[in-house]
Amino acid sequence: MTIEIVNYADTESRIKNFSKDRYVDPAYMEREWQDLWRQHWLLAGLVSDVASPGDYFVFDLGREQILVTRTSTSDIQGFYNVCQHRGNQLVNDSCGHAAAFRCAYHAWTYDIDGNLSIVPYKERFTDGIDQASLALKKVHTEVWNGFVFVNLSESPEPLHQFLGPMKELLEPYHFEKMTVVEDQTVHLDCNWKAVVDNFSELYHVDFLHPQHKSMVDCCNDTVRLFAHGHTGVEVPGATVNPRFPVPKEPTAIQSVQLQSIGLDPADFEGRVLEVRRAVQEQKRKVGKDKGMDYDELSDDQLSDVWQYNFFPNAILSFTPEHCWILRPRPHPTDPSRCEFDKISLVRFADPQTATSKDAVLSAGRHYQGASAFLPEDYQRPERDVFHYDAVIAGEKTMTDTIDQDVELLAGVQKGMSSQGFGDVFLNEDEMRVQHFHNEMDRLIS
Ligand code: FES
Ligand SMILES: [Fe+2]
Numbered sequence: 001m002t003i004e005i006v007n008y009a010d011t012e013s014r015i016k017n018f019s020k021d022r023y024v025d026p027a028y029m030e031r032e033w034q035d036l037w038r039q040h041w042l043l044a045g046l047v048s049d050v051a052s053p054g055d056y057f058v059f060d061l062g063r064e065q066i067l068v069t070r071t072s073t074s075d076i077q078g079f080y081n082v083c084q085h086r087g088n089q090l091v092n093d094s095c096g097h098a099a100a101f102r103c104a105y106h107a108w109t110y111d112i113d114g115n116l117s118i119v120p121y122k123e124r125f126t127d128g129i130d131q132a133s134l135a136l137k138k139v140h141t142e143v144w145n146g147f148v149f150v151n152l153s154e155s156p157e158p159l160h161q162f163l164g165p166m167k168e169l170l171e172p173y174h175f176e177k178m179t180v181v182e183d184q185t186v187h188l189d190c191n192w193k194a195v196v197d198n199f200s201e202l203y204h205v206d207f208l209h210p211q212h213k214s215m216v217d218c219c220n221d222t223v224r225l226f227a228h229g230h231t232g233v234e235v236p237g238a239t240v241n242p243r244f245p246v247p248k249e250p251t252a253i254q255s256v257q258l259q260s261i262g263l264d265p266a267d268f269e270g271r272v273l274e275v276r277r278a279v280q281e282q283k284r285k286v287g288k289d290k291g292m293d294y295d296e297l298s299d300d301q302l303s304d305v306w307q308y309n310f311f312p313n314a315i316l317s318f319t320p321e322h323c324w325i326l327r328p329r330p331h332p333t334d335p336s337r338c339e340f341d342k343i344s345l346v347r348f349a350d351p352q353t354a355t356s357k358d359a360v361l362s363a364g365r366h367y368q369g370a371s372a373f374l375p376e377d378y379q380r381p382e383r384d385v386f387h388y389d390a391v392i393a394g395e396k397t398m399t400d401t402i403d404q405d406v407e408l409l410a411g412v413q414k415g416m417s418s419q420g421f422g423d424v425f426l427n428e429d430e431m432r433v434q435h436f437h438n439e440m441d442r443l444i445s
Contacts, residue, residue, distance in 0.1 A: 001202075002222045003431060017423045018437050022444075023191040023416045029335040031444050036312055037061060037152070039443070041162045043314035043327060044068055044150045046343070047143055047176060049095055049380070050076055054112045057095035059150065060339070062330040066139055066150050067091050067101070071113045076143055078150040079114050079136035090136070094383055101136075110136055146176030164226055166308060170316075172296035175323055178345035179374060183383040184398055185341050186391065186406060188328075190413035192313060192338040193440075195328035198405050199307065199315045200231060200432040206243065208408065209401050213241035214251035216305055223431060229311030229439025231432040237319065238279040238303040239272075246272055261286055279303045290372065291349030294320060309432070311439055321347045326402075336413050340406070342398050348374040 022028050044059035050070040058081055059066040065081040067090065083090045083103040090101050090110070100117065102109040109118035114136035119129060140151040142159040144167065149159050160167055188195065198204075202218045212218065217236040224232040238257050240246055250258060254275045255265040261282045268275050280299040287294040287302075294302055297320055307317040315326040323345040331337040349372040388406050390396040397403055415421055426434050 001219070001429060003428075004222060004224045016434070016438075017425050018441070019423055020416045020421055022437075022440065023193060023413065024335055026333075026335055028444070029330070029333075032330070033062065035444050036440070037064075037330065039151075039153045039156075040312060041142070041149045041151045041156065041159055042312075043310060043325070044078065044141075044148045046180065047076065047146050047148055048180065050148070052097070054097050054099060055095075056091065056098060056101075056112075058091055058093070060094075060329060063332040064152065065089065066152075067136070068141065068148055068150070069098075069112055069114075072111070073113075076141055076148055077114065078139040078141040078148070080139065082137070083108055084116065084134040084136065114138065145171055145174070146178065162228060163310070164228060164230070166226060166230055166232070166310070169232070170308060172301075173318060173320060173323070174296075174347070175316075175318075175345065178323055178347045179378070180343060180380055181346050182342070182344040183381050184343075184396075185339055185383055185385045186396075186398065187385075187387045188338050188340050188406065189336060189388070189410040190338060191335050191416075192328035192330045192340075193436075194409055194412050194416075195326075195338065195340055196309065196313060196315070196436055197433045198409065199317075199326060200309060200436055201430040202233065202235070203427065203429040206241070208404050211400060213244045214247070215240075215253050217241050219243055225431065225435045229436055229442075230309060231435050232306065232308040233432065234300070235305045235307070236276060236300070236303070237305045238276040242273070248272070250275055261290075276303045288353060289355045291351060291354030292321070292347070293350070293353070309436070311436065336417070342402060348372065 042061065044066060045057050045068055049055065049057045050068060053070050053072050053074060056067055056069040059068060066078045067081040068076065068078045071077050081090050083105065085103065085106055085108045088103055088105040090103055092104070098112065100109050100111050107118070107120050108116060111117045116131045116134045119125070119131065122129060140153070140156050142149050144159060144163065202221060205212050205218050215237065217239045218241055220236055222234045226232070238254060240251060248270055250265045250268045250272055254272070257279055258265045258268065258275065261279065263278060263282055268278070280302045283292070283294060283302045284299065302320060305317065305319055307315065309315045313328055317324045317326060325341065325343040325345070327341040329339045329341065331339070351373055384396070386396045388410065391398065391403050391406050398406060
């Protein structure tokens with residue numbers, strides 16, 4: 001593992017362990033609400049979900065709900081999802097299209113810019129009613145790379161400042177050109193930070209996800225630590241984990257990767273560790289014909305899996321052809337529960353530039369067999385919401401790997417609550433976990 005510290009000064013005593021209180025204590029949860037959730041830029045959703053004026057989605061965040069809309073001037077704007085008459089929750093669907101937002105209680109109606117446009121029986125407000133002052137309450141909203149961010153504080157720093165160098169590092173992936181192919185939310189019996197921790201280290205991968213040894217090389221990863229608690233890890237892909245015996249023939253996943261770009265796995269017998277470079281070179285060569293533009297990406301980026309964690313709770317795991325948005329959201333009152341979203345995006349081939357129509361460039365190992373082109377009858381999938389029991393029962397899956405994580409996390413929370421456990425004890429491989437919690441410590445007194 002290589003560690004790079006990017007514009008981040010706190011290089012001393014980075015590993016310092018911390019108390020379990022932050023996972024189980026309601027008082028800590030309250031401080032989190034005040035000092036974290038109400039102060040930070042948060043990834044609320046996708047620009048593609050508010051493509052036209054009147055489109056909206058609701059971002060559920062513990063005790064708050066933010067209604068994000070595309071306004072009549074085509075701006076994207078977040079509002080508290082609250083009617084200004086008597087506080088009823090205004091919109092009940094998670095997403096949709098509206099000509100106006102009408103409260104179900106007394107039919108106060110707001111236009112898509114958030115202005116209060118209709119008040120029934122207005123004359124009954126005998127002291128008059130100042131409609132202009134009763135518009136929906138706005139929250140700061142900014143857009144970057146296809147994502148909508150909101151911030152509930154009064155005067156936040158600009159989003160680009162918060163993202164820092166991650167902004168430029170990730171822009172070449174053009175997440176804004178990716179399309180949603182799956183949208184899931186699972187209810188978990190653990191604190192939201194246990195999910196962030198889980199996606200902040202590779203220490204557990206060899207043991208909890210043994211299948212990964214035939215996919216990625218978790219020994220030669222590069223870790224990046226940024227100011228503001230953000231972290232990144234870059235994991236060599238299209239290869240195998242050299243900690244284990246290297247197979248003679250390419251693995252099943254390598255074979256699919258090779259075939260999808262017109263290479264024969266048989267040519268790599270006894271040369272499994274050369275597959276990664278071959279994949280990079282071939283993608284560079286055939287990418288354009290297959291409607292993929294790799295010009296802004298380095299060779300390593302063409303094969304590798306990157307994962308960047310946007311403090312506090314948005315985790316992006318991606319290759320040039322796909323991205324998972326992994327996002328645990330806090331429960332309104334219970335520190336031992338959270339909701340965990342997984343939104344899967346795929347970069348489909350661009351039919352304008354693709355010269356070979358039969359080209360199938362597998363959109364990453366997660367979507368083998370997915371058509372290279374956006375299907376004509378594409379419809380944005382609805383969110384599937386379930387409890388993690390359904391994953392354990394085999395009724396739902398979030399992929400083998402995430403199922404393994406999800407099945408384990410309630411056990412972590414239970415253990416954390418035990419009198420028999422005190423402090424979390426970390427090693428160098430868990431540096432990103434520590435970095436995240438150092439930022440939590442900085443914010444939460
Ligand atoms: S609470 Fe919305 S109209 Fe009365
Ligand atoms: Fe995991």
